[in-house]
Amino acid sequence: MTPRFIRRLREATLAYLLILPAVAAFGLFVFYPLVKTAYLGFFLAPPFPNLPSHYVGLHQYGQVLSSSDFRDSLGRSGLFVLFTVPLGIIIGLALANLAQKKVPGIRAFRTIYSSTIATSVAVASVVFFTLLNPEVGLLSYAFGKEGGNGILADPHWALPAVAMVTIWANVGFTFILMSAALQSLPTDVLEASEVDGASSFVRFRQITLPLLSPIIFFAAIIGVISGFQAFGQIDLLTQGGPNNTTQVLIYDLYRQAFQYNNPGYAAVLSVALFVILLVLTFLQFWFFQRRVSYGN
Amino acid sequence: MNESDLDGTLGATEGASSLGRRVVSRRDLLRGATIAGVGTGLALLAPGAFAGAAAKFPLGAAAKSSSKPVQITMWHSMTSANLTTLTNLTNAFNSSQSDVHVNLVAQTSYGDTQTAYTTALSGGVAQLPDVVQWESELIQILIDSQSVVPAASAIAADHYSFSDFVPSMVNYFKVDGTQWAMPFNTSSQVLYFDQNALTKAGLDPSNPPATLADLRAAAQKIVSSGTAKYGMSLKLDYTNFELWMALGGQTVLNHDNGRSGRATAVTFDDALGKSIFEWWGAMLSDNLAQSTSFTTFDNLLAIGSGIAPIAIDTSASLGTIIQVLSGGEYPNVKLGVAPLPLPTAKRPKNGGTFVGGAGLYMVKKSTPATIDASWQFIKFLATPQSQATWAAGTGYVPVRKSAVNLAPLAATWAAEPGFKVAYTQLLASPIDPATAGPVTGAAPQIGGVSINNALSTLSSGGSPKTAIAQAAQNCDAAIASYNERV
Numbered sequence: 077m078t079p080r081f082i083r084r085l086r087e088a089t090l091a092y093l094l095i096l097p098a099v100a101a102f103g104l105f106v107f108y109p110l111v112k113t114a115y116l117g118f119f120l121a122p123p124f125p126n127l128p129s130h131y132v133g134l135h136q137y138g139q140v141l142s143s144s145d146f147r148d149s150l151g152r153s154g155l156f157v158l159f160t161v162p163l164g165i166i167i168g169l170a171l172a173n174l175a176q177k178k179v180p181g182i183r184a185f186r187t188i189y190s191s192t193i194a195t196s197v198a199v200a201s202v203v204f205f206t207l208l209n210p211e212v213g214l215l216s217y218a219f220g221k222e223g224g225n226g227i228l229a230d231p232h233w234a235l236p237a238v239a240m241v242t243i244w245a246n247v248g249f250t251f252i253l254m255s256a257a258l259q260s261l262p263t264d265v266l267e268a269s270e271v272d273g274a275s276s277f278v279r280f281r282q283i284t285l286p287l288l289s290p291i292i293f294f295a296a297i298i299g300v301i302s303g304f305q306a307f308g309q310i311d312l313l314t315q316g317g318p319n320n321t322t323q324v325l326i327y328d329l330y331r332q333a334f335q336y337n338n339p340g341y342a343a344v345l346s347v348a349l350f351v352i353l354l355v356l357t358f359l360q361f362w363f364f365q366r367r368v369s370y371g372n
Numbered sequence: 373m374n375e376s377d378l379d380g381t382l383g384a385t386e387g388a389s390s391l392g393r394r395v396v397s398r399r400d401l402l403r404g405a406t407i408a409g410v411g412t413g414l415a416l417l418a419p420g421a422f423a424g425a426a427a428k429f430p431l432g433a434a435a436k437s438s439s440k441p442v443q444i445t446m447w448h449s450m451t452s453a454n455l456t457t458l459t460n461l462t463n464a465f466n467s468s469q470s471d472v473h474v475n476l477v478a479q480t481s482y483g484d485t486q487t488a489y490t491t492a493l494s495g496g497v498a499q500l501p502d503v504v505q506w507e508s509e510l511i512q513i514l515i516d517s518q519s520v521v522p523a524a525s526a527i528a529a530d531h532y533s534f535s536d537f538v539p540s541m542v543n544y545f546k547v548d549g550t551q552w553a554m555p556f557n558t559s560s561q562v563l564y565f566d567q568n569a570l571t572k573a574g575l576d577p578s579n580p581p582a583t584l585a586d587l588r589a590a591a592q593k594i595v596s597s598g599t600a601k602y603g604m605s606l607k608l609d610y611t612n613f614e615l616w617m618a619l620g621g622q623t624v625l626n627h628d629n630g631r632s633g634r635a636t637a638v639t640f641d642d643a644l645g646k647s648i649f650e651w652w653g654a655m656l657s658d659n660l661a662q663s664t665s666f667t668t669f670d671n672l673l674a675i676g677s678g679i680a681p682i683a684i685d686t687s688a689s690l691g692t693i694i695q696v697l698s699g700g701e702y703p704n705v706k707l708g709v710a711p712l713p714l715p716t717a718k719r720p721k722n723g724g725t726f727v728g729g730a731g732l733y734m735v736k737k738s739t740p741a742t743i744d745a746s747w748q749f750i751k752f753l754a755t756p757q758s759q760a761t762w763a764a765g766t767g768y769v770p771v772r773k774s775a776v777n778l779a780p781l782a783a784t785w786a787a788e789p790g791f792k793v794a795y796t797q798l799l800a801s802p803i804d805p806a807t808a809g810p811v812t813g814a815a816p817q818i819g820g821v822s823i824n825n826a827l828s829t830l831s832s833g834g835s836p837k838t839a840i841a842q843a844a845q846n847c848d849a850a851i852a853s854y855n856e857r858v
Contacts, residue, residue, distance in 0.1 A: 122857050123813060124517040125494035130857075210664070211673045225663050225831050226670075229608075315667060316821075318608075318828040334487055335816045336850075337513070338857065 110350070113343045121340035129340070140344040145328065150352070152235065153324040157303035159239035160246070165295050167243065168250025169288075172258055173280070175251070186255070193248030200245040201312035208237060208313075231321045234314050238322055241309050246302075250295055257291040258284070293364040300360070301353055325349055429521075429529035430740030434471045434748060437741040441466075441473040444502035444745045447489070449482045449730070453691065454557070457765030465752045472745040474503075482507035482730065493519060497737050502746045505556060505730045508544060512630065512813045514733060515552055516858045521734040524551040526747040536756065540724060540801035541771045545731045547631055547811055553731030554750050555771040557762070559688040560725050560794040561615055563713060564672065567706040569681035573599040580710035584616075584651050587682070587713050591660035594681060602662040604682035605671035606655060608831075610823035611728065612684055613640075613648060614810060615712055620644045621720035621806045625851075628805035634855060635812045641844040648715055649826075649836035656831050663831035666824055676702040684712065686728055687794030691767030694788060709790035711797045724801025726809030729768060769795040813858060817850035 117137055119129040140146055171189045175182060192200070207215040210226030219227065227233045261284065269279050285292075307326050310316065316323035316331065323331075325345065333342035434442045450458050455478065462474050479485040485506065492499035506514050514520055523545070526532070534542050541555040567577035573594040581587040591603020606612075617624050622644045625635035655661035662680050664670040671683035672693060690709065697707060712725060732753065734746040752758060759770040760778035769791075775781055776795070785792050801807045812818065826843035830836060 120857055123513060123854065124490060124519070126517065126519065127858065209668070209670065210662075211670045211677055211679065226665065229663065229665055229828070229831070231828070231832055317666075317825070318831075319825045320821075331821075335483075335820075336814075336854075337490060338853070340857075 114347050116340055116343035117347055119340050121338060121343075123337035125339075136340055137344050137347075140341055141348060146325075146345070146348070148320070149323050149325045149328040150348075152322065153304050153326070156235060156239055156242075156306065156324055157300055159236060160242045160303050160306075161296060161299035164243045164246050164250055164299060165292060167247055168295070169254050169292075171247070171251050172254035175255060176258055189251045190248045190255075192245055193252060195245060195248070197242075197245050197306075197308040198312060200241055201309045204237075204241045204244070205313055228314050229318050231318050234318055234322050238309055238313050241313065242303075242306055245309070246299070250299075253291055253295055254288070257288050261287050289364070293360070296364070297357060297360050300356055304349065304353055304356075325352075429525040429747070430744050431526070431529040431747075433740035433744040434742075435744075437471070437739075440471055442471060442741045442745040443473050443475065444742050444749065445475045445477055446503040446505070446749070447477050447479050447485055447501040448505040449479050449485050449507075450505070450557075451478075451480065454766045454768075457762055460765075461753060461758055461761060462749075465749060468752075469748075472748050474749050477501065482510070486510060486513070489517075493517060500735050500737060502735055502737055502742050503749060504733050504735055506553070506733055507730050508558075508727060509809075509811075509815045509819065511545065511547060511552060511731070512811045512815065515547060516813055519736050520552065521736050521743055522550045522552050523554050523734065523750075526734070527551060530747070530751075532751070536772050536774050537754075538769075538771055538773060538795075538799050539803055540798050540807060541727050543803050543808055544727050546808070548633065553733045554754055555727065556730060556732045556750075556753060557688075557766065557768045558727040558729040558771055558798070559686050559768055560727060560798050561611055561684055561712050562687045562690075562793050562797070563710040564675060564683045564685060564693065565708045565710070566675050566678075566681040566704075567708045568704055569594065569599050569678070570708070573597045577706075577708050580708060581682075581713050582711075583714045583717055584648070585717070588651070588655060588660060590682070591655065595660055600678055600681050602674070602680035603660045604655075604662075604684075605664045605674045605680040606652060606661045607664045607671045607683065607685065608666045608824050608827050609684075610819040610827070611686075612712075613645075613652075613823055613827070614819070615725050616648050616715040617644060618726055618807050618809065619712065619719065619723045620715045621723040621804070623806050624810040625812055629808050630811040631805055631808050635810070635851060636855065637851060638818070638844050638847045641840050644715060645840055646837060649830070649840045651715075652827060653830040653834070653836040653839070657833060663828070666820070675707075676705055678704075687769065687791075688729070688767055690788075690790055694790075707790065709793045711793055722802055722804035722806055724804070724807035725797050726801065726807055727798060763791075767791065769798060773799075812851055812854065814847070814850040814854040817854075818847045822846040822850060 118131060118133055120132050120136060121129050175186045175189060204215075205228070207213045208227050210216050210229070213226070216226055227237050265283055265287075266279060269283055274282070304324075305326055306324070307330060310322055310324060310327050311330070314322040316327045326349065329342050329345040329349065332338045332345065434440075446462075448455075448458060459476060462476055466473050479488055485504065489500070489504060489506075492501075500519065504514075504520075527534075537555070538558075541558050542551070545551060545553040545555060563580060565577070565580060570577040570580070570590070573590070574597060575590055575593055581590045587604065594600050594603040614624050617640055622639070622642060623629040624638060624640045626637050626639050627633040627635050629635070656663055662674065664674065669685070669689065671680070672685060672689065674680040675683055676696070687709075693707060696702075697705060714723075716723075732750045734743055734750065737743065753762070754771060756770075756772045756774040756778055759772045759775040760781040762768065763770040763775060764780040764784040770776060770781060776785070810818075822843050825846070826839040829839050829842075
């Protein structure tokens with residue numbers, strides 16, 4: 077054994093030792109539950125954990141994933157993401173641009189725009205639940221919907237209403253992201269374009285936006301993932317109703333697992349959700365990587 | 373003493389009531405499957421220690437216990453005034469004797485209790501309570517968990533009499549011939565209305581609508597006279613539909629509402645069911661009623677705001693309503709309470725309402741002493757005096773007939789006769805499969821989801837016939853899926 081080999085061995089041992097805690101933590105809290113969940117999907121699980129499970133192999137996966145319930149709830153999840161992500165980013169970006177203007181009192185506006193980051197989704201939901209209440213809600217009266225079927229009980233408007241609350245709750249986060257990105261933009265490029273006579277719209281379209289693309293990409297990925305996982309606002313505002321029109325994939329999963337005590341079914345749904353998010357994230361990486369400018 | 377000791381003690385004595393036998397045979401089949409499927413540790417818990425009513429109940433074990441007082445835990449879902457009353461009753465029990473000490477654990481809601489109980493089942497007996505207050509409509513789920521001792525075994529051993537009980541309340545907790553739980557906090561759906569609004573519309577508030585047809589006629593008068601925007605609120609609540617089926621003498625599920633055997637399909641898609649759906653749909657499409665949410669009390673708020681002066685809700689809300697009204701926010705409202713209107717012109721002989729609320733169950737836990745201690749406490753909560761205190765403090769209806777004449781309930785009812793409506797309604801309910809109420813393990817999917825979904829389509833102009841057929845189809849699928857898993 078050469079001294080060089082021994083040194084390399086030592087280094088490698090140290091390296092493995094250093095990553096061991098992380099591997100152990102991930103293994104215990106991420107990979108083990110993941111494998112266990114996928115495995116649980118092979119069983120027709122009883123409503124109580126002390127009763128026997130029946131092994132059914134891939135049968136349950138096939139049955140659940142080909143059911144119209146699954147297609148419908150997946151469709152609603154997709155729609156929810158479409159409602160929330162693009163609009164959320166546009167509003168966040170617009171507010172961040174406005175807040176860059178150097179006018180008196182702009183700090184107050186910045187505070188207001190970013191304030192929803194301090195609001196939990198539960199608080200936002202309860203506030204809007206009251207505002208949208210058909211008997212006492214101010215927004216219901218503003219929309220001429222007082223009495224009778226409230227907005228949240230209207231099968232056409234329930235999902236958009238939940239999406240609106242989500243956008244409102246998330247706008248503070250997007251605003252802060254976009255503001256931070258705007259402030260770190262290289263001023264020389266923008267000044268050069270101004271000297272060249274570019275209008276503010278052209279500057280925004282041709283320079284600011286491409287420079288912001290990494291952060292928009294980041295916001296889009298985070299938005300899609302959190303959109304698919306949005307649960308609190310749905311549980312608090314509509315409980316999946318009316319007539320299942322807000323029963324997104326994650327809510328169906330919750331119902332199966334905790335209301336109907338059907339862990340096997342829920343396991344299939346969570347594996348499906350995992351695969352969908354994985355594929356979507358890869359697709360976004362692939363798509364944006366060709367368009368995102370990292371400033372080189 | 374551990375689980376296996378109990379198994380031995382109880383298994384050795386064979387003194388069965390005929391009630392429990394059928395259950396035992398099914399359980400024994402399951403026991404075989406359980407032992408094959410899961411490890412023995414779980415198997416001991418599952419079909420466990422207390423094999424139905426075949427084993428003799430360990431009556432008196434708490435008093436004979438070597439370490440007294442025997443500590444037991446009760447999980448409940450009571451809040452605010454209900455919690456205070458339960459705590460007072462428990463303290464009274466603890467100080468009245470030295471054999472048993474009860475510790476209350478709050479689980480906030482029936483749903484949370486179910487989740488916590490399910491979780492505890494996978495952790496083994498030590499995490500389970502000794503007594504659990506369990507939502508009435510989820511009874512089949514708890515039976516299927518094979519983790520409770522049927523009340524029938526204690527009743528038989530203790531020669532306990534139900535003669536003073538309201539029959540329909542006791543009968544609700546009887547499945548497949550076995551009394552599983554003791555009724556504790558019971559309620560029923562009643563009609564709430566603003567007497568002043570009815571008078572203004574030219575109706576007689578002392579003669580409130582007694583049938584659904586009356587209700588429609590009253591709503592028409594309220595709307596046409598300009599008294600209110602809507603005649604009434606229709607809360608999206610499957611309970612009303614199920615109660616109307618019962619009042620019309622019809623079952624909701626096959627196999628006698630799941631009482632004579634496991635229900636395999638719904639039976640509500642019949643002439644009566646369709647007529648109720650059609651009535652509901654017409655009330656909404658003719659703008660005589662507004663549809664309100666299942667999870668809120670918008671229907672009751674609408675009485676206060678004057679948008680719709682009639683609503684149907686649980687009698688358990690009455691205490692809160694009176695409290696709100698006495699606050700003076702709605703000075704023009706004079707509350708009236710009436711029985712739930714009938715779906716037909718006349719009540720058939722077998723028609724009546726069943727209870728909402730919860731029952732008390734003894735959990736199959738380690739020692740005979742704790743099981744006996746649980747029974748002693750449950751018995752205490754069911755005494756006429758406890759029930760009089762309980763009903764007066766909470767607004768629930770008493771399960772004992774003699775509680776009605778005891779203080780403090782007698783005075784409460786004299787001051788507010790509205791409290792008596794639900795009791796009278798339940799007392800009039802005959803013993804019949806229809807009035808027993810539906811039991812199935814798929815109850816959460818059937819009521820809160822399938823039937824409520826179908827009713828919600830009526831508010832956007834959906835066809836009642838399609839809606840009820842769709843509900844029946846979804847319910848049948850949910851029942852099949854549940855039955856397949858137990």
